[in-house]
Amino acid sequence: MFVLGIGLVGLAAALYVFPPADSRPRGSMEDVLAFRDRDDTNVLFILVDTLRADRLSTYGYERDTSPNLDALAETGIRFARHVSQSSWTKCSMASLWTSVYPARNGVLRTQHVVPSEAQMPAEIFREAGLRTAGIWRNGWIAANFGFAQGFEVYQKPPPATLPRAKRREHPHLTLAGSDADIVRSALAFLRAHGHERWFLYVHLMDVHQYVSSEDEAIFGTGYSDIYDNSIRWVDRLIGELIDELEARGLRERTLVVFASDHGEAFGEHGGEGHARNVYGEVTETPWILGFPFRIDPGIVVRERSENVDLWPTVLELVGLPPRPDVDGRSLVSSIAAAARGEETRADDELAFAQLDQTWGQTARRPQPQLAVNRGKWRLIYPQAHPERSELYDKTLDPREQRDLVDANPQVAAQLVAIADTHLENREPPWGSEAPTVEIDEQQLEQLRALGYGVE
Numbered sequence: 019m020f021v022l023g024i025g026l027v028g029l030a031a032a033l034y035v036f037p038p039a040d041s042r043p044r045g046s047m048e049d050v051l052a053f054r055d056r057d058d059t060n061v062l063f064i065l066v067d068t069l070r071a072d073r074l075s076t077y078g079y080e081r082d083t084s085p086n087l088d089a090l091a092e093t094g095i096r097f098a099r100h101v102s103q104s105s106w107t108k109c110s111m112a113s114l115w116t117s118v119y120p121a122r123n124g125v126l127r128t129q130h131v132v133p134s135e136a137q138m139p140a141e142i143f144r145e146a147g148l149r150t151a152g153i154w155r156n157g158w159i160a161a162n163f164g165f166a167q168g169f170e171v172y173q174k175p176p177p178a179t180l181p182r183a184k185r186r187e188h189p190h191l192t193l194a195g196s197d198a199d200i201v202r203s204a205l206a207f208l209r210a211h212g213h214e215r216w217f218l219y220v221h222l223m224d225v226h227q228y229v230s231s232e233d234e235a236i237f238g239t240g241y242s243d244i245y246d247n248s249i250r251w252v253d254r255l256i257g258e259l260i261d262e263l264e265a266r267g268l269r270e271r272t273l274v275v276f277a278s279d280h281g282e283a284f285g286e287h288g289g290e291g292h293a294r295n296v297y298g299e300v301t302e303t304p305w306i307l308g309f310p311f312r313i314d315p316g317i318v319v320r321e322r323s324e325n326v327d328l329w330p331t332v333l334e335l336v337g338l339p340p341r342p343d344v345d346g347r348s349l350v351s352s353i354a355a356a357a358r359g360e361e362t363r364a365d366d367e368l369a370f371a372q373l374d375q376t377w378g379q380t381a382r383r384p385q386p387q388l389a390v391n392r393g394k395w396r397l398i399y400p401q402a403h404p405e406r407s408e409l410y411d412k413t414l415d416p417r418e419q420r421d422l423v424d425a426n427p428q429v430a431a432q433l434v435a436i437a438d439t440h441l442e443n444r445e446p447p448w449g450s451e452a453p454t455v456e457i458d459e460q461q462l463e464q465l466r467a468l469g470y471g472v473e
């Protein structure tokens with residue numbers, strides 16, 4: 019964990035010229051539904067690694083961490099009760115991209131690979147004639163884990179070279195780089211291909227690494243404050259990317275999709291970080307859609323949503339056919355209902371998050387922990403130790419502090435049965451098990467450098 023000083027401010031200043039005003043026309047739910055008929059649209063997918071929803075102002079946080087994301091949500095669509103499918107990047111991203119739950123797609127451990135038979139969204143966009151590029155800095159989504167499928171360019175950008183004095187001041191910076199490198203690469207892509215149709219994926223990593231610039235380090239110096247500083251910094255970079263779309267006249271052709279792969283713990287259940295369990299603080303993430311037009315007021319979807327729903331929804335919005343037999347569902351009709359002011363949440367709505375708690379220990383047996391959301395209830399279920407299950411009432415206890423399993427044995431038993439059925443369903447739409455890959459020592463070292471205990 020480190021805070022970057024003036025070096026990054028200089029980089030950001032170099033990228034940042036003058037913020038253009040939001041030139042988008044006003045739009046409505048009719049425009050959202052008519053979007054699929056257009057043949058000139060782009061998709062920009064921004065993923066901020068390790069971002070819990072409740073640290074964004076637009077999700078109710080008292081600190082002003084995210085002015086640019088707030089503006090996107092307040093003129094677009096925000097999913098208020100959203101769940102990611104794991105608390106570990108690789109497992110979560112495999113589920114997000116395939117729209118298939120972790121138990122079923124089988125990408126659960128260090129060596130697992132997204133199989134080539136899985137139909138990835140970048141493949142669909144490329145077949146539809148879009149230029150495709152993915153720019154990332156997290157080794158868990160490297161090409162040898164199957165995440166490059168469909169991308170013409172899939173690259174980790176080289177860190178910016180700084181003046182010698184700055185390199186001496188911040189020796190780690192040239193090694194590690196920052197998300198400013200990703201934005202710089204994204205701008206280069208837009209310069210080269212902005213005039214064509216494109217799908218651009220940027221996977222930002224500075225929140226995971228607690229990186230910020232001096233300008234954004236406004237919330238304090240505690241562990242949790244530094245996390246907020248880094249959100250503010252990454253939000254600024256996102257603002258620069260969106261401003262560039264404006265400056266190039268591309269905003270009125272671009273759907274912006276914003277999400278995260280998991281959250282981050284600050285001692286709520288004893289530990290810090292992520293990829294250890296599936297409590298709310300590590301699995302409740304944001305999902306925001308921004309259109310080429312301003313929706314005023316923005317639409318808030320309060321029905322339960324999950325990262326597996328993201329691509330089924332976006333594919334329908336842009337008029338591309340759905341993938342057969344995936345777990346996620348398109349929420350376009352839920353968005354339309356929310357726009358009409360209708361309440362669509364149901365008492366039996368389900369959501370799942372999963373982590374193999376021995377994912378990084380190749381010699382140990384799998385140990386799945388599953389979270390089941392059903393209506394107001396949330397079960398935390400370590401399958402090997404069902405007696406350690408926990409049950410929370412999310413309405414009364416959103417932070418999952420008061421275990422009600424003894425007071426509500428029937429509810430717990432129902433959810434355990436749902437959990438066992440969910441974990442037994444291991445047949446993916448593409449039919450084959452997740453293959454494995456040998457990871458060389460250099461890649462292992464890079465993954466350990468992110469703070470993961472990998473054997």
Ligand SMILES: [Zn+2]
Nearest residue numbers: 067068107279
């Ligand atoms: Zn992650």
